[in-house]
Amino acid sequence: MKRVLIAALLGGTFFGSGLAPTRADDIKIGEINSxxxxxxxxxxxxxxxQLAVEEINAAGGINGKTLVVVSKDDAGKPAEAVTAANELVSSEGVAMLAGGFFSNIGLALADFAKQKKVFYFAGEPLxxxxxxxxxxxxxxxxRPSNYMQAAMLAEEAAKLPAKRWATIAPNYEYGQSAVAVFKNLLSAKRPDIEWVGEQWPTQGKIDAGPVVAAIAATxxxxxxxxxxxxxxxxxxxxGNTRGLFKDRAVVSFLTGEPEYLEPLKDEAPxxxxxxxxxxYGIHTPAHDAFLKAYEAKYNDHPRLGSVVGYTLIKAAAEVLRKAGSTDTDKLVGAAEGLSFPTPFxxxxxxAIDHQATLGAFVxxxxxxxxxxxxxxxxxRDGAKYLPPDSEVKTFRPAE
Known part of the structure; x- marks a missing residue:
């Protein structure tokens, strides 16, 4: 298939390479992110x-139909995400919704999907x-959830001699969830530890001086x-200036992701x-192929976001192919239990909870x-860091 369409963010609209118009039989995914x-x-x-869409269409699209991703910016606001979702479903006629970054936005989109009976494939919300x-x-x-990443980190944290622990997290759904599950998992492994302090700065507006001083005081x-x-x-x-991290162990969600580690340069902890x-250190056929294709297209190395975006649309395409339809119930049926390749x-x-078993590096x-x-x-294989099915059944509401 020679024609490759990629919907891109441009004032809330989309365009294809060469500005080619979409066709009636194109399959659209509505993508929303911050x-x-x-x-x-x-x-x-x-x-x-975008790389995933090009590869999918170059390989024949979705059962012979061109895949188009229509992308919108939610500006980091749940209300704008829901407005975008409504426009994508009602005006663009997308087969499914995908994306989301912040957890509160992911929950808003999940509720929209439930109310409107639309398939939603969340990428990042944890x-x-x-x-x-x-x-x-x-x-x-x-992506591997807070529970999964907390379980991976708690496994290592339990080996530390540290008994007095403090926490620092952004004061919204993601941070609150991450701290709660890490505390539960680590305390179960190490009943001897004590939680001595916590700080909850507003996401995006941390006043680091008082936060560091308050934690040090504990x-x-x-x-x-x-x-x-x-x-x-x-x-x-x-923290470096005030010596907060000197001779103290630190366990940290996400900090090893290039998006967050690279800006620290030589100040990195x-x-x-x-x-x-x-x-730079993953040497498997799947990752080598992804890395080569990404570097060839962008003349830059991938970040974790690159893997998430690429894998999300590749997996969504697998759901669409298996379903052989854009009917929502058929998409759900196709997705439950679906195995799919990733760079990892x-x-x-x-099927039990709609969580992917994609893992993470620790x-x-x-x-x-x-x-x-x-x-x-x-x-760390994500499947190994999830609770048993008997517990999962108690976590989810009856449907």
Whole structure:
């Protein structure tokens, strides 16, 4: 198929390469994300899904039909995300919705999907409520959840001698969920530990000085950090200046992702236990192929957002192919139990809760050649870090 269409963000509209118009039999995915609110993650994410669309259409599209992604910016606001979703469904006639970054936005889109009976494939939102407490028939999630990443990190944290722990996390759904599940999992492994302090700065508006001073005053042996993006940069700089991290263990969600580690440059912390994406050190056929294609197209290396965007649309295409239809119930049936390839290896969308088994890399931070990197890392299979089915059944509401 020579014609490749990619809908791109442009004033809430879309266009194809060469500005070719869409056709009646094109299959559309409506994609929503916080492009203007968090470009450090969402720009690589967009490049990832654009690469996926090109590859899908070059290989024959969806059962011979061209795939088009119609993309909208939610500006980091749940209300705008729901408005965008409504426009995509009612005006664009998309077969499914995909995307989302912030957890509160993901929950809003999941509720929209439930109310409107539309298939929603969440990429990034990590709160466990997406597939458990507020899970529904129409919502699926790609990335390893807070529970999964917390389980991976708690496994390492339990090995530390630290007994007094403090936490720092953004005060919204993602941060609250991450702290709660990490506390539960680590306390179960180490009943001897004590939680001595917590700080909840507003997401995107951290005042790092008082946060660092308050945590230091609790005299913790170790710190759990859930801050990311520009807030992480401010926290690390202030913490380094005041010696908060000296001789203290730090366990940190997401800090090993290039989007968040690279901006720290030579100020990157050393020895933090983190989840992340060491793209420079993964040597598997699946990742080698993805890395080669991404670098060839963009003359740049991928970030984790790139993997999420790429894998999200590739997996969505597999759902559409298997369903052989854009009927919502058929899409749900096709997605439940579906196995699909990713740059990290095969993953499965679990039928029991619609959570994918995609895993994450766990390692430690270091500085090499003036840059923050992950070292001593290993891939953790997401399927191994989920609770037993008997527990999952108690987490989800009856449908």
């Amino acid at each position: 492009y203007s609110a968090l470009p450090g993650f969402t720009e690589p994410y967009r490049k990832g899904w 709160t466990d409520a997406m597939v458990w407490a507020h899970g529904n028939h129409y919502t699926f999630r790609l 005299q913790p042996d170790a710190i759990l950090n859930v801050e990311f993006g520009p807030d992480l940069v401010k926290l690390v700089r202030e 050393q020895g933090w236990i983190v989840t992340g994406y060491p793209w 290896g095969n993953a499965t969308l679990r 390692g430690k931070t270091a500085v090499q050649d003036g840059k923050g990197v992950m070292v001593d890392f290993a891939y």
